[in-house]
Amino acid sequence: MNKRFSPVSLALVFVLQAGVSIGYAQEPYYKGKTIRFLVNFSAGGPTDVFGRLIARYFPKHVAGNPPVVVQNMAGAGGIIGANYVYEIAKPDGLTIGVFSGMYLPQILGGAGVRYDLNKMPIIAGAAETSIVYVRTDTEVKSPADLLKPAKPIIVGGFTRENNKDLALRLAFDLLGVPYRYVTGYAGVAELRVAVQRGEINVTSESLTGYNTGGALMVREGTVVPLYQEGLLGPEGGTVRDSRSELPSFPEFFRKAKGSDPSGPLADAYKISGGSRTMLRFITVPPKTPGELLQVIRKAAADTFADPEFKAEAERMLQFQPLTFVGEEAERVNAAVFRAATGPTREIVKKMAQQ
Numbered sequence: 001m002n003k004r005f006s007p008v009s010l011a012l013v014f015v016l017q018a019g020v021s022i023g024y025a026q027e028p029y030y031k032g033k034t035i036r037f038l039v040n041f042s043a044g045g046p047t048d049v050f051g052r053l054i055a056r057y058f059p060k061h062v063a064g065n066p067p068v069v070v071q072n073m074a075g076a077g078g079i080i081g082a083n084y085v086y087e088i089a090k091p092d093g094l095t096i097g098v099f100s101g102m103y104l105p106q107i108l109g110g111a112g113v114r115y116d117l118n119k120m121p122i123i124a125g126a127a128e129t130s131i132v133y134v135r136t137d138t139e140v141k142s143p144a145d146l147l148k149p150a151k152p153i154i155v156g157g158f159t160r161e162n163n164k165d166l167a168l169r170l171a172f173d174l175l176g177v178p179y180r181y182v183t184g185y186a187g188v189a190e191l192r193v194a195v196q197r198g199e200i201n202v203t204s205e206s207l208t209g210y211n212t213g214g215a216l217m218v219r220e221g222t223v224v225p226l227y228q229e230g231l232l233g234p235e236g237g238t239v240r241d242s243r244s245e246l247p248s249f250p251e252f253f254r255k256a257k258g259s260d261p262s263g264p265l266a267d268a269y270k271i272s273g274g275s276r277t278m279l280r281f282i283t284v285p286p287k288t289p290g291e292l293l294q295v296i297r298k299a300a301a302d303t304f305a306d307p308e309f310k311a312e313a314e315r316m317l318q319f320q321p322l323t324f325v326g327e328e329a330e331r332v333n334a335a336v337f338r339a340a341t342g343p344t345r346e347i348v349k350k351m352a353q354q
Helices: 007-018 046-057 076-087 103-107 163-175 188-197 207-219 249-257 264-277 290-305 307-317 327-339 343-352
Strands: 035-039 068-072 095-100 122-127 130-135 153-156 179-182 202-206 223-228 280-283 322-325
Touching: 035 046, 035 076, 046 068, 046 095, 046 207, 046 280, 046 290, 046 307, 076 095, 076 103, 103 163, 103 264, 103 327, 103 343, 122 290, 122 327, 130 163, 130 207, 153 163, 153 188, 163 179, 163 202, 163 249, 163 264, 163 343, 188 202, 188 207, 202 207, 207 223, 207 307, 223 249, 264 327, 264 343, 290 307, 290 322, 322 327
Parallel strands: 035 068, 035 095, 153 179, 153 202
Antiparallel strands: 095 280, 122 280, 122 322, 130 202, 130 223
């Protein structure tokens, strides 16, 4: 005999299957649970700072007020942590990825990439430029000085497919500056140590990293800031991030060379600008239920709008995060992939293999 379910029974089955407390006087889904923010770079770096800042205010915007713990899973320029959230983490709303720098490794088919950002629901993203600096013992104080440094330039980064590395290499190739390239550092904290030891003398940090760590080396006289890498503008070019007074790379190039950057390498540089427009993003494993996705997105939006969060961001970062949430974040995510198409993608891909 066929069983018949009442509307109440069907609703209860739906709630149990979804794993979310919807309707009725049930306890919130997150009550008694712990959320894990998985950061794909090492502790002390800018992605870690970003994740921990959000983690402090996120719980009060989730029904049940679950505590948030931050776990760092660094390695391979962030790929190890991204693969973990994509392949291993359960889609139960309890593991949330806080990532940086994952676009170009996927776009360029980087070694070890198994994640797909087009299949991972995007919670939110944040645009942020990066600051390029050089050790003072190179005697580089102006754009023209970079063309004739007192010491050979040694550029340091994460991996060959990483946006950070490619943006630096493209810029220095455009400028015609000879350099040696050293890669394989686990995070920004390790790069700072390498700069202080003199293993490398040029690298970059996001605005978060620079304001919370790199600027200290400037005050100590160890390094000099050169330029900001900029963001992807509405017309597809590189524009200045207004939260930094440093010139954008095109502005720096004009002062150094007396003309605008042009040619295939200049077009390729715009790809890295697209990645910085979504430099940081928050995501969850594939197949996370839509009900949970909406809960997490709303909590992220409420966190970013929280006056206490804004005050803490201003104190800690010295600027307000430029964020996108939900559908807006999905549109920016799609725009980043669109920016990395055509012949310029092949130029960047070839560079990543050298």
